[in-house]
Amino acid sequence: MADKLIIFDTTLRDGEQSPGASMTRDEKLRIARQLERLKVDVIEAGFAASSNGDFEAVKAIANAIKESTVCSLARANDRDIARAAEALVGAQRSRIHTFIATSALHMEKKLRMTPDEVFEQARLSVRFARNLCGDIEFSPEDGYRSDVDFLCRVLETVIAEGATTINVPDTVGYAVPELYGSFIRTLRERIPNSDKAIWSVHCHNDLGMAVANSLAGVKIGGARQVECTINGLGERAGNTSLEEIVMAVKTRRDYYGLEVGVDATQIVPASRMVSQTTGFVVQPNKAVVGANAFAHASGIHQDGVLKARDTYEIMRAEDVGWGSNKIVLGKLSGRNAFKQRLQELGIQFDSEGEINAAFARFKDLADRKSEIFDEDILALVGDESVTREHEFYRLLSLSQHSETGERPQATVVFAAGEVEHSAESDGNGPVDASLKAIESKVGSDAELVLYSVNAITSGSTESQGEVTVRLQHGGRVVNGVGADPDIVVASAKAYLAALNKLHSNLDRVAAQG
Ligand code: KIV
Ligand code: ZN
Numbered sequence: 001m002a003d004k005l006i007i008f009d010t011t012l013r014d015g016e017q018s019p020g021a022s023m024t025r026d027e028k029l030r031i032a033r034q035l036e037r038l039k040v041d042v043i044e045a046g047f048a049a050s051s052n053g054d055f056e057a058v059k060a061i062a063n064a065i066k067e068s069t070v071c072s073l074a075r076a077n078d079r080d081i082a083r084a085a086e087a088l089v090g091a092q093r094s095r096i097h098t099f100i101a102t103s104a105l106h107m108e109k110k111l112r113m114t115p116d117e118v119f120e121q122a123r124l125s126v127r128f129a130r131n132l133c134g135d136i137e138f139s140p141e142d143g144y145r146s147d148v149d150f151l152c153r154v155l156e157t158v159i160a161e162g163a164t165t166i167n168v169p170d171t172v173g174y175a176v177p178e179l180y181g182s183f184i185r186t187l188r189e190r191i192p193n194s195d196k197a198i199w200s201v202h203c204h205n206d207l208g209m210a211v212a213n214s215l216a217g218v219k220i221g222g223a224r225q226v227e228c229t230i231n232g233l234g235e236r237a238g239n240t241s242l243e244e245i246v247m248a249v250k251t252r253r254d255y256y257g258l259e260v261g262v263d264a265t266q267i268v269p270a271s272r273m274v275s276q277t278t279g280f281v282v283q284p285n286k287a288v289v290g291a292n293a294f295a296h297a298s299g300i301h302q303d304g305v306l307k308a309r310d311t312y313e314i315m316r317a318e319d320v321g322w323g324s325n326k327i328v329l330g331k332l333s334g335r336n337a338f339k340q341r342l343q344e345l346g347i348q349f350d351s352e353g354e355i356n357a358a359f360a361r362f363k364d365l366a367d368r369k370s371e372i373f374d375e376d377i378l379a380l381v382g383d384e385s386v387t388r389e390h391e392f393y394r395l396l397s398l399s400q401h402s403e404t405g406e407r408p409q410a411t412v413v414f415a416a417g418e419v420e421h422s423a424e425s426d427g428n429g430p431v432d433a434s435l436k437a438i439e440s441k442v443g444s445d446a447e448l449v450l451y452s453v454n455a456i457t458s459g460s461t462e463s464q465g466e467v468t469v470r471l472q473h474g475g476r477v478v479n480g481v482g483a484d485p486d487i488v489v490a491s492a493k494a495y496l497a498a499l500n501k502l503h504s505n506l507d508r509v510a511a512q513g
Contacts (some may be wrong), residue, residue, distance in 0.1 A: 005218065005249055005258040007227035008200065009035050009242060010044040011274060012057070013073050015233035017088075019477035020470050021278040022501070025057040030347060030381075032061040034273050035230075038266040040242070042095060044227075047073040049080040055087050063089035068095045069093040069135065076100035076125035085132040095135040097167075098125050102140035102151055115150055118407035125159050130162035137165040137512040144183060145184070156191045165225060166197045170213060173206025173237060177216035180505045184221025200225035214240045215248060219256065230274040231282055231289060243267045243288040243320070251315055268321030269345075269374075276378055278467035279479035280493075281454055282440050288320055331366035335359050345374060347381050352462065367462065368485050376464055379483035392417055392503045393442070393496040398489050400430040410434040410485040412492055416442070435469075438495055446473035446502060453487055467494040471502060476501050 012028050012035075015021060018294045023031070028045065035043050045061040045364035046054040062070045070091040072084035076098045088094035100122050101111055107118050122138065129136045138158045140151055155166055166186055184201065188194040201217035203210040210232070217223040232241030271289035275282050282290045294317040296384075304311035327335060338359050342349070349355045361380050366372055394415040402408035408432035413422045423441045427433030435448070450470035455463040465487035469480045482493025 002257050002259045003224060005260050006041045006198065007242065007246065007262055008042040008044065008225050008227045009040040009229065010227050010239065011229040011233055013044040013046050014239050015229035017235045018233055018238070018280070020230060020479040021233060021280060023277060025053060025060055027277045028057040029060050030062060031273055031277060032065055033348070034254045034266065034270045037064050037263070038270050039261050039263045040068055042071050043260060044071045044073060044097065049074060049083040055083065055160060058087035058458055059090065062088045062094065066092050069095050071095035071097050071137070074098045074119050078128050081125060081129045081132065088133070090218045093136055094133055096129045096133045097137040097139065098129055099139035099141050101142050102146040102154055103142035104147060105145065106142045119154055119157065122154050123161055123230060125157040126161040126163050137167055137200070139167040139169050141169055142171040143168040144175050145172070148186060152187060152190050155187060156193060159191070159193045159197050165200050167200035167202050167227060169202040171205060171323070173204035173210065174490065175209065177209060178220065180213040181216030182513070183219025184217045184223055188222055198225055198422060199223040200227060202227040203240045204234065204359045205232060205239065208237070210238070210240040211244045211248070214245060214482045230270050231280065233274060233278065233280055243271065247288050247315055248321065262317055265321045272375060273378060276466065276481060279470070279481040281452055281468065294322060297463070329372040330370060332364070338362055341377060345377060353464040369462060375459045377463060379456055379466060391500055393499050395492050395496055396420065399490050400434060400488055402430045408433045410437050412437040414438065414496060430488045434492045435495050436490055438492065442499060444499055445475060446471035449477070456467065456483060465490045467491045469494040469498045471498045473502055
């Protein structure tokens with residue numbers, strides 16, 4: 001039997017640390033359910049001690065998820081660890097992941113602690129955690145840039161204290177594959193009790209090598225857990241991307257000789273859900289999940305694929321979940337059909353009232369768009385979760401006028417709490433006019449740092465436009481996503497969604513702060 005490679009997904013923790021990617025409790029829960037359908041082994045649900053919101057999200061995920069292990073991050077101190085344990089109480093299988101920096105640079109400049117103090121804190125924290133949970137992961141933050149003798153001393157001790165997984169982060173994405181792989185192998189060879197723990201890799205993509213480094217950690221170093229995120233979401237250039245690791249190991253089983261438990265047909269739905277929820281668009285040429293990943297444009301390739309698909313295809317699109325882009329519902333579909341499709345997509349609502357509200361939106365959309373796809377439903381439900389949790393600002397109506405040679409005008413009617421506002425503005429285009437109209441009443445002073453439009457389903461001008469708006473204000477960055485067949489309306493919704501996030505308080509302590 002081949003060894004198993006454990007897939008540890010950290011989309012909801014490290015991925016969420018990406019500026020603008022913070023998610024609400026319900027959004028995280030929905031993604032966690034999709035990760036469970038994907039059959040990842042471990043879901044790092046958040047960092048329970050970082051904020052009340054994250055505590056609640058970890059708790060909700062721990063209570064809902066049955067198949068995957070649910071994990072919370074915790075700094076190496078008793079308070080964080082106890083908070084993680086508290087959030088995980090309801091989990092079928094739980095893990096506490098505790099970390100402290102071990103590189104000279106981080107210990108001296110960030111922690112202002114001596115190596116001996118860090119050693120002692122790591123030892124005591126793992127001992128404390130082990131009394132609360134049987135499954136403990138320890139990470140020496142900035143491990144790859146740490147002194148190897150010191151690292152061996154720390155890791156040997158935390159294994160002796162009961163750490164069951166040792167994760168070696170390349171926190172700043174500095175590693176190169178051969179060196180990172182050898183680094184893991186050296187640690188495993190030099191630490192006498194290294195066989196008592198599972199070794200894990202955690203790479204950042206600053207030099208574009210996170211996936212290659214992780215695979216070298218597996219192949220050369222003997223690691224048996226990879227930490228990764230959907231779409232490679234994460235701070236700066238992101239984390240190791242889950243879909244690339246899974247498909248590399250599955251497609252090149254001849255080379256890696258490892259089993260992965262992931263159901264690859266759930267990869268594309270997971271990718272779409274994460275992208276729609278966070279507003280982080282997937283680049284078209286992204287491996288596995290990019291819109292062009294299986295598109296053969298050149299005549300020679302198309303001809304080859306038609307004759308024998310393995311001439312130019314090493315994976316089958318349907319094996320990673322492409323092709324689910326089918327019409328699922330239309331304007332004649334009833335509430336039961338809608339409810340059943342929600343269930344098939346793994347979307348759960350807390351009450352019948354919420355299903356009714358989502359169904360009303362669906363009917364409204366179906367009146368304007370004859371074919372409703374899964375992606376449309378996901379976008380619609382995404383809007384719905386914003387409604388439930390944070391919707392202080394709500395779009396009521398929008399009208400705009402644009403004509404060649406004339407300056408466009410927009411009138412936007414929206415609610416701010418209980419108060420209804422009607423705002424007018426002109427602008428360079430109808431989108432500009434609409435956002436300026438909203439801003440004239442809200443006066444957020446936020447800087448618009450990103451605006452992007454995508455068609456939710458490809459191939460037709462009937463598709464809904466999905467707009468992402470990123471706002472920056474007072475050191476915070478938030479993304480708002482809005483979908484509508486009318487992209488001006490989608491833009492206003494996205495702008496209000498971003499304002500709602502600024503209005504709510506989703507701040508938390510950063511893991512690498
Ligand atoms: O990159 C990193 O060092 C981390 C740790 C907190 C595991 O994310
Ligand atoms: Zn990280």
